[in-house]
Amino acid sequence: MTLPVWVALLLCAASAAAAALAARRVGANGEGEKRPKAPGIALESTLREVAATIAARPSRPSDSLGAIVSIIAKAVSADLCAFLLFEEASGELVTQPGAYGLSSGQEGSLYRLPLNNDTSSSVRVFKTGLSFLTGDAQSDPRVISHYVKLWKCHSLMVVPLTLEGKRVGVLRVGSFQKDFFSAEHLRFVELLAEEAVVILGGALLTQKLRETNQRLEELNRLKDEFVSTVSHEFKTPLTSIKGFATVMLEGSPGPINADQRKFLTIIQNACDRLTMLVSELLDISRLEAGVRMEMQEVSLEEMLRVSQENLQWQAESRGIRLSLELRDSLPPIQGDPRWLRQVVDNLLSNAIKFTPKGGSVCMRACLQGDAVEVTVEDTGVGIAPEDQPHIFQKFYRARSQAPLNAPGTGLGLAIAKTVVEKHGGRLWFDSQPNRGSRFYFVLPTAEAAARMQRV
Ligand code: ADP
Numbered sequence: 001m002t003l004p005v006w007v008a009l010l011l012c013a014a015s016a017a018a019a020a021l022a023a024r025r026v027g028a029n030g031e032g033e034k035r036p037k038a039p040g041i042a043l044e045s046t047l048r049e050v051a052a053t054i055a056a057r058p059s060r061p062s063d064s065l066g067a068i069v070s071i072i073a074k075a076v077s078a079d080l081c082a083f084l085l086f087e088e089a090s091g092e093l094v095t096q097p098g099a100y101g102l103s104s105g106q107e108g109s110l111y112r113l114p115l116n117n118d119t120s121s122s123v124r125v126f127k128t129g130l131s132f133l134t135g136d137a138q139s140d141p142r143v144i145s146h147y148v149k150l151w152k153c154h155s156l157m158v159v160p161l162t163l164e165g166k167r168v169g170v171l172r173v174g175s176f177q178k179d180f181f182s183a184e185h186l187r188f189v190e191l192l193a194e195e196a197v198v199i200l201g202g203a204l205l206t207q208k209l210r211e212t213n214q215r216l217e218e219l220n221r222l223k224d225e226f227v228s229t230v231s232h233e234f235k236t237p238l239t240s241i242k243g244f245a246t247v248m249l250e251g252s253p254g255p256i257n258a259d260q261r262k263f264l265t266i267i268q269n270a271c272d273r274l275t276m277l278v279s280e281l282l283d284i285s286r287l288e289a290g291v292r293m294e295m296q297e298v299s300l301e302e303m304l305r306v307s308q309e310n311l312q313w314q315a316e317s318r319g320i321r322l323s324l325e326l327r328d329s330l331p332p333i334q335g336d337p338r339w340l341r342q343v344v345d346n347l348l349s350n351a352i353k354f355t356p357k358g359g360s361v362c363m364r365a366c367l368q369g370d371a372v373e374v375t376v377e378d379t380g381v382g383i384a385p386e387d388q389p390h391i392f393q394k395f396y397r398a399r400s401q402a403p404l405n406a407p408g409t410g411l412g413l414a415i416a417k418t419v420v421e422k423h424g425g426r427l428w429f430d431s432q433p434n435r436g437s438r439f440y441f442v443l444p445t446a447e448a449a450a451r452m453q454r455v
Contacts, residue, residue, distance in 0.1 A: 066098020080174035355380030
């Protein structure tokens with residue numbers, strides 16, 4: 001069996017680390033350093049084991065940390081061993097899951113130390129980068145006695161973990177016996193930590209990315225909740241404002257003059273724009289939250305006809321010809337009619353909105369193999385090449401349409417694309433400035449969708 005390249009690289013890193021250690025052990029005069037022998041500790045084989053452990057669990061950094069502490073503990077016959085990594089968000093050193101000698105759930109197994117707690121030996125080691133060794137932590141005033149007593153720890157070593165010049169945490173190694181660790185043990189653990197942290201770098205980075213990701217997801221959830229709550233709260237007062245403006249325009253409470261009519265019409269239009277914004281904000285947050293499509297058989301043909309009828313007056317009032325061409329008789333598709341209607345309405349109303357007076361808009365639909373293809377074509381202002389990559393982004397409105405001053409939120413196409421994709425379809429466009437645009441979408445026929453579900 002051949003090893004993946006990156007596993008081989010990790011193992012090479014372990015060998016290189018061991019070679020570096022051997023080199024460091026030999027002094028300038030070629031003689032080995034004088035230090036007491038700590039029996040049974042072998043850096044090279046321990047590092048190899050660490051590298052192999054990380055290689056075996058590439059996607060589970062917390063598992064790797066748990067396995068590594070037990071390898072280190074066994075190498076120095078320790079009873080306790082834990083990584084405490086610095087968590088930037090809280091400014092604390094946090095004991096990593098899987099600490100050796102502590103069962104999960106035991107008091108202190110998820111021990112956190114704020115960096116302002118200078119009575120802690122771990123915090124001092126983290127801040128100064130100087131290792132710490134004591135033969136009896138329980139009676140040493142430089143150690144917080146509560147936890148060492150709880151864990152029955154007497155001998156204690158704490159060494160810094162530094163990655164690319166930056167302190168990332170500490171490694172704590174303990175024994176139930178007094179005066180168990182020598183200076184040689186401490187040096188061994190320091191070297192091990194120095195090399196292991198390099199090998200661990202990728203795993204630590206993954207962990208950090210995961211934490212950042214979780215935080216971003218949480219912020220995103222809060223943002224969605226905020227948008228959704230505010231939008232709901234907007235709906236009721238908006239309906240009242242628009243309702244009362246309409247009643248006054250109809251003259252029910254009494255006659256109004258020309259200025260009053262003008263102002264009330266402005267209020268009504270502003271309400272329509274706000275209502276549109278609120279409803280699109282709610283739609284996009286529902287889609288992003290993963291709203292379920294209520295699938296049923298839908299006749300696209302009928303949907304296109306209804307949409308054409310509904311928007312005919314708008315096209316006529318702007319002097320635009322609106323037509324519908326159906327080449328084939330279309331089979332039903334499987335979809336959520338409420339959301340699909342929104343796709344069709346959005347493409348059609350955009351085509352009308354972005355086409356100057358005298359232009360034309362044509363909707364076509366045909367069968368293309370197992371899918372129905374719908375095209376909405378206009379002879380309007382088109383979309384400039386520099387705007388084209390962005391128009392499906394939320395809130396993006398092309399600069400090229402600015403002179404038209406068409407109302408809108410920049411959310412319609414983002415919604416339409418998401419809806420079509422949720423139906424297993426695709427939405428795209430081509431466009432030339434001042435020549436017009438063509439928006440297309442395809443959706444699988446109901447029969448094809450059912451066939452795909454059976455596979
Ligand atoms: P909105 O229409 O509310 O601005 P959309 O998301 O529906 O938002 O569209 C985003 C942008 O894409 C529009 O502002 C416009 O610049 C451009 N666009 C969409 N459809 C067309 C079209 N048929 N012709 C020209 N530009 C278009």
